[in-house]
Amino acid sequence: MLEVDLYIVASNDQVYVPELSSKKYVEGQGCYLLMLNGYKKGFFLPTNELTPNRVMLACLLDAVHTLTKPCKVNVYTRGLIGEKSFHKPKWRHYDLSSQYLNLVQEKQIECEFIVDNNHLLLLALKEELMKAKNLGLGVKQQII
8 A cells, every 4th residue: 555644734823813703813824745755745725724723634635635546644743633533523623524534435545643743844844834925825836
């Protein structure tokens, strides 16, 4: 079975959204990098999501959509994205996690989630996210 590494980061720049509440929300931007046998493909992904978990889930969904063959995916993030709650219908992000669960079942993809706050590729991807944000990209763009 193919083994793919997926690295996901979300912007942690916070903004106020007065229409929603006085809480701070993230800007809804993330990046992900897919690696297979030395081949790399990375994307900047603006989303309409307002929390880091939802941005990372949106990136996860987008990345899984790009995979064309059954495989094992090692998902590296800088923090938990709630994978233990994916199956719980009352979870606040269940709308996205249920899409993910259906997609991985349909495509025969197995994911393992790994949290590593100091992984060099995650730190490098975070830098690429900052560059993409500074360019003002408003649509999905391949950045690597």
